[in-house]
Each structure stands twice: as C-alpha cells, then as structure tokens.
Amino acid sequence: MNNKFIINFQPGSTMLHKLTGTTKVRMFIIFTVYLIMSWDLRLILPVTVAGIIGIISMKPNWKPIKFMLAFVIILNLFNLFLFFIADPDIGTKFCNSRTVLADLPGYLYLSGETLWYLFTRFIKILSSFLISIIFILSITPSEFAAGLNSVKVPYKICTVVELAYRCIPDIVRDYQNISTSMQARGVEMDPKKVSAFKRLKQMVMIIVPLLLSSFDKVGNIANAMDLRGYGKKKKRSYYAEHEMTKADKVFRVVYIVIALICVAYIAYKMLAPGYLQLWYPFA
Amino acid sequence: MFNNMKGRCIEMKKGIGKALVGEWSTKTIVTMAVGAALFGVLMVYGGIPIFSMTNLSTAMIVPVVVGAMYGALPCSLTLLIGNIIADLIAGNGMWFDWSIGNAVLGFFVGLLPVYGAYITEGIFKVKHAVIYAVLCIIGNIIAFGVVTPIFTYLFYGGELKVTFIMAGFACAGNIAVLLIVGIPVLFLLAKRYASRTNLTEE
Numbered sequence: 001m002n003n004k005f006i007i008n009f010q011p012g013s014t015m016l017h018k019l020t021g022t023t024k025v026r027m028f029i030i031f032t033v034y035l036i037m038s039w040d041l042r043l044i045l046p047v048t049v050a051g052i053i054g055i056i057s058m059k060p061n062w063k064p065i066k067f068m069l070a071f072v073i074i075l076n077l078f079n080l081f082l083f084f085i086a087d088p089d090i091g092t093k094f095c096n097s098r099t100v101l102a103d104l105p106g107y108l109y110l111s112g113e114t115l116w117y118l119f120t121r122f123i124k125i126l127s128s129f130l131i132s133i134i135f136i137l138s139i140t141p142s143e144f145a146a147g148l149n150s151v152k153v154p155y156k157i158c159t160v161v162e163l164a165y166r167c168i169p170d171i172v173r174d175y176q177n178i179s180t181s182m183q184a185r186g187v188e189m190d191p192k193k194v195s196a197f198k199r200l201k202q203m204v205m206i207i208v209p210l211l212l213s214s215f216d217k218v219g220n221i222a223n224a225m226d227l228r229g230y231g232k233k234k235k236r237s238y239y240a241e242h243e244m245t246k247a248d249k250v251f252r253v254v255y256i257v258i259a260l261i262c263v264a265y266i267a268y269k270m271l272a273p274g275y276l277q278l279w280y281p282f283a
Numbered sequence: 284m285f286n287n288m289k290g291r292c293i294e295m296k297k298g299i300g301k302a303l304v305g306e307w308s309t310k311t312i313v314t315m316a317v318g319a320a321l322f323g324v325l326m327v328y329g330g331i332p333i334f335s336m337t338n339l340s341t342a343m344i345v346p347v348v349v350g351a352m353y354g355a356l357p358c359s360l361t362l363l364i365g366n367i368i369a370d371l372i373a374g375n376g377m378w379f380d381w382s383i384g385n386a387v388l389g390f391f392v393g394l395l396p397v398y399g400a401y402i403t404e405g406i407f408k409v410k411h412a413v414i415y416a417v418l419c420i421i422g423n424i425i426a427f428g429v430v431t432p433i434f435t436y437l438f439y440g441g442e443l444k445v446t447f448i449m450a451g452f453a454c455a456g457n458i459a460v461l462l463i464v465g466i467p468v469l470f471l472l473a474k475r476y477a478s479r480t481n482l483t484e485e
Contacts, residue, residue, distance in 0.1 A: 006372075032377050036438055072374050087444050128376035136371060156312055161364055163316030164323065168372065171324045196339060199331045203341045204464055207329065211348060214317050222310040230309055 006064055006136055007169055014058050015247055016138045021240060023248045023255075025147025028135040030255050033262050035128050037269070039094065040279040041120050044127055051130030060137050072129050080118045084108075091117035094278035116280055141166040142240035155236040163221070167214075174213055178206050303397065305354035315361045318349040322365030327373045340453075342369075343460040347468055350393030351402035358393025359386045380438055380446075384431035391422025392461065395469075402469060405477025412466050419461040423454045 011017050031047060038044060055065075083090060091113030092098045099112040139147075145162035149155055179189065187202050188194050194202070225231075244252075305311060325342035345365070350358035363386035370377050395402060400411035427450035435446045 036377070036379075068374050075375070083445055086448055090445075125376045129374040132371050132374045132377070156307060157360070157364075159312055160316045160319060160360070161368075163313060164319035164364055164368055167317055167320035168324060168368070171320050172328075175324065175328070196331055200339050200341070200460070200464070203329060203331060204344075207325065207341055207344055208468075211321065211344065214321055215314065215348070218310060218313045218317055222308075222313045225309050225313070231312075 006068075006133075007165065008137070009140055009166075011140055011143070012058070012138070016054060016058055016134065018245060018247065019138070019251060020242060020244060020248050021139065021143030021145075021147035021238070022150040023147075023244075023251050024135065024139050024143060026151065027251060027255050028131065029151065030259050030262065031131045032128070034258055035124060035131065037262060037266055039120055039124075041123065042279060043265075044120070044123055048123060048127040048130065051127055051134060054134045055130060055137075058134065058137055065133060068133070069129070072125070076122060076125050080122060083121075084114065084118060088114060090114055091278070091280075095280045097280070099282070112282060113278075113280060116282070117278060120278060140240065142238060146238035146241040149236070149238065150241075156231070159230075171210070171214060175206070175210055178209050182206055303355045303394075305357045307357075311353050311357055314349060314353060315357050315364070318345050318361040319365035319368060321345050322362060323368035323372060326366065326369040339456050339460055341460060341464075343457050344464055344468060346389045346392045347461065347465040348472065350389070350395050351400075351469060351472055353393075354396050355390050355393035359389040362386050362389035380431050380434035383434050384426040384450075387430045388422050388426035388457065391418050391426070392465075394418055400469075400473075402473050403476050405473050405479075407469050407473035412469070415466065415469065416462055419465070420458055423457050423461075427454050427457075 035044065035047060085108070088104075088108050088111070089098075091111055094117055095113040097113060100109050101112055101115070102110045104110060141162045144165055145155075145158040148158045148161060182202070182205060183189055187205065189199075189202060322342045322345040325345065326340060329341040331339040331341065342365070346358050346362055349361050363382050366382040366385045367377070367379075370382070395411070395415065398411065398414050400407050400415065428447075431450055432443055432446050436443060
C-alpha cells in the first residue's frame with residue numbers, strides 16, 4: 001500500500017522527468033515489447049543496466065521502491081520454484097538439450113538448462129520491474145494520456161487511462177480508511193485467524209462502501225468534464241505536452257533504433273523455425 | 284409519466300449492437316476509469332490467497348457493477364485497462380496475455396443487457412441470474428482456458444503447462460467470486476435502481 005508515494009502529479013526536475021509524454025510512453029512500449037520478445041540474456045542485460053542507471057539518475061524516494069523491490073523478488077523466487085515443480089523439464093524445451101546436474105526425489109531433477117531458464121526469467125522480470133518503476137516515477141497522468149494519444153489511441157480511451165491512473169492514490173487512501181475503521185469495529189483481518197471464505201465476506205464489507213464512494217464521484221467528475229466541453233470534437237490536444245527538448249530528440253533516435261531491432265528480431269524468429277529462443281552458453 | 288413509459292419502451296427496443304457497444308457518454312468514460320482504477324488496486328491489494336499464486340480476487344466485483352450499468356464493451360475495456368494498470372503498479376512485468384483474457388471475461392460478464400437484465404431499470408430476475416451464472420462459467424473457460432494460452436504462446440512462447448495450471452486456479456477463484464458475490468450484488472443494485480425509477484405498468 002506504500003504505492004501512493006510513487007504516482008506523482010507534478011513532473012520532477014531530472015532529465016528523465018523532463019521528457020515529453022510522447023517519448024516516455026513510446027519508450028515504455030518499445031522496451032516492454034523488447035523485454036517480452038527476448039529470452040536472450042545478452043539482449044536483456046543492457047536493459048537491466050540502463051534501468052538501474054535510469055532509476056538512480058531520477059533520485060527517487062527510495063523507501064517505497066525498496067519495499068516493492070523486495071516484494072517482487074520474494075514473490076518471483078517463489079513463483080520460479082513453482083515453475084520448477086510444475087515442469088522440471090522446462091529448460092529443455094527452450095534449449096533442446098538436457099544436462100542433469102542432480103537427481104531429486106520423485107519426478108524432480110535439476111538440469112542446467114532449467115536453472116538457466118529460471119535465472120533468465122528472473123532477470124527478465126527484474127528488468128521489467130525497473131522499466132515499469134521508471135515509467136511510473138517519471139510520468140504524470142496528463143502526460144500519460146498525451147503519450148498514448150501520440151500512438152493513435154482514441155482520445156476517449158486515453159482519458160479513461162488518465163483518469164484511472166489519477167484515481168489510484170485516492171482509491172488506495174479510501175481503502176485504507178475503510179479498512180482501518182472496519183478493524184476498529186472489530187472485524188478480524190488477520191489471514192491466520194480466519195478462513196478464506198470468511199475473509200472474502202469481510203473483504204466485501206470493505207469493498208461495498210469503497211465501490212459506492214468511488215462510483216458516487218462519477219457524476220461530479222462527468223459533469224465537470226461536460227461543462228468544459230469534453231467530447232464535443234473529434235480531436236483533442238494536451239496541455240501537458242510540451243515541445244521536444246534536446247534529450248527528446250536523442251531518445252527518439254534511441255527508441256527508433258530499438259524498435260527496428262525488435263522488428264528484425266521478431267521477423268528472424270518467425271522465419272527461422274529451428275531458432276532456439278533461449279541463449280544457453282554452456283551447451 | 285407517459286413520456287417516461289415511452290422512453291423506457293424505446294430503451295427496451297435498443298438493438299443488440301447498442302447493448303454490446305454501450306453508450307459512450309462522458310459518464311461512461313468516467314465510470315470506466317474509476318472501475319479500471321478500482322480493478323487495478325483490488326487486483327494488487329484485494330486478493331485473498333487460498334493457495335499459492337491463486338487469489339480469490341475480489342476485483343471481480345468491479346466488472347459486475349460496470350457491466351450492469353454500461354454493457355459489454357465498456358466492461359471489457361475496463362478490465363483490460365485495469366489489468367494493465369495493475370501490472371504497472373505491481374511491477375511484476377507486463378502480462379498482456381492475462382490482460383486480454385480478462386478483457387474477454389469482462390465482455391461475457393458485461394453481456395447483462397443483451398439478455399434482458401436491465402439493472403439500471405431494476406430488472407434482474409432469477410432467470411437472468413441463471414443465464415449470468417452460465418455465462419460467467421463459459422466466459423472464464425474461454426478467457427483463461429483458450430484465449431490466454433493462445434496469447435501466452437504468441438507473446439511469450441512455450442510455458443503452456445504452467446499457464447494452464449494457473450488458469451485453472453484463476454478460473455475457479457473468479458467463478459467463485461463472480462457467483463457468490465456477484466449475484467447478490469446484482470440483485471441489490473437492481474433493487475436500488477428499481478426503488479428510484481418508481482414506475483409501474485398499468
């Protein structure tokens with residue numbers, strides 16, 4: 001719940017903050033595609049390094065980020081363990097080879113390929129996390145909408161995203177308030193003490209007031225937007241979008257190059273059927 | 284009084300296409316936004332772990348409300364955007380296969396007006412509840428048993444076994460929440476709106 005410190009409404013002062021919304025959104029989309037497409041550590045690691053440099057350059061409030069990072073790492077290590085249990089052979093599918101390192105009880109065994117696959121996956125998710133955090137830290141809701149509009153998303157959808165993003169801190173705050181007041185009235189929220197279905201019932205007791213209070217605001221917001229003439233024209237421009245700075249022009253070159261790499265890589269993957277997705281150095 | 288009745292009759296005759304696409308007024312847009320934000324927050328923080336990786340995701344109440352008010356397409360988009368935002372604030376990597384699966388599920392949940400359950404006019408009967416339940420189950424199976432694995436294969440390659448295991452748990456959790464919580468919420472909403480419309484047929 002420490003998330004409320006991360007979404008910001010005012011652009012900050014560092015170089016990444018000062019980019020236009022267009023650049024931020026496009027960079028984010030392209031990096032996401034790039035991270036999804038590749039299972040090759042040689043391609044992923046540069047992004048990880050760039051991400052670490054980026055996040056340090058933004059001088060953020062480290063406390064919530066550390067918390068989130070720890071959460072993501074623990075959750076993913078656990079998930080990777082489950083992946084391993086579900087299919088200990090998963091690395092073989094990607095590498096077409098099997099080097100058994102150790103036999104384990106039951107059907108489980110540890111192979112070098114699987115370990116490498118799990119490691120690559122972990123680095124991939126970590127890089128993804130870094131990119132998302134940089135994106136969230138750098139962008140404001142209005143810039144988000146402006147950036148989405150620049151990639152030809154209809155502006156009504158942009159508004160939905162913008163408003164949703166804007167509402168999150170409010171909703172988190174409301175949720176905490178309602179949850180605290182419910183606990184003050186004696187509702188037990190400790191997962192160890194009550195069963196899952198009882199907790200579901202208690203969650204509903206929190207969520208119903210949350211839904212009512214959130215959807216009550218809809219009328220006011222919609223009226224305010226209507227009064228300002230929202231939705232009358234086919235197009236829309238954004239106040240938050242400013243002219244391109246020098247850094248924007250540099251980053252434009254960077255993202256165009258990366259986009260070309262993505263296209264080339266995906267085309268190569270499609271055209272070369274025997275191509276192994278996972279780069280495995282010890283084969 | 285008469286005008287109201289007439290308006291209602293016209294509303295009833297709206298085609299299926301209209302019921303699917305919904306009405307894109309400013310209010311719809313704001314509702315979708317608030318719904319997406321709620322869905323995102325509840326998806327990240329409002330889950331009740333029953334088994335590893337699996338949550339009884341209370342976020343599934345949101346599509347019920349949005350679908351009841353505005354129909355299938357807004358509901359579907361709400362879940363798509365909500366899930367993308369949830370991925371963004373959770374920082375767990377972007378999983379578009381699941382976002383698309385949720386969008387498909389939202390479409391099925393939001394079909395309420397198509398089979399005559401006009402919640403905003405207070406119409407929700409046992410018959411509708413049964414259709415709703417069946418559609419929820421079908422929707423979950425199509426969304427997470429068919430659509431998500433296809434996109435997992437396309438986007439992320441391989442890993443289908445794990446996806447199917449996760450999809451099975453997600454389906455079970457979603458169906459549980461959609462039925463156990465969703466149906467009472469729909470009856471409640473219908474009752475709430477019925478007391479506001481205050482119309483009787485003569």
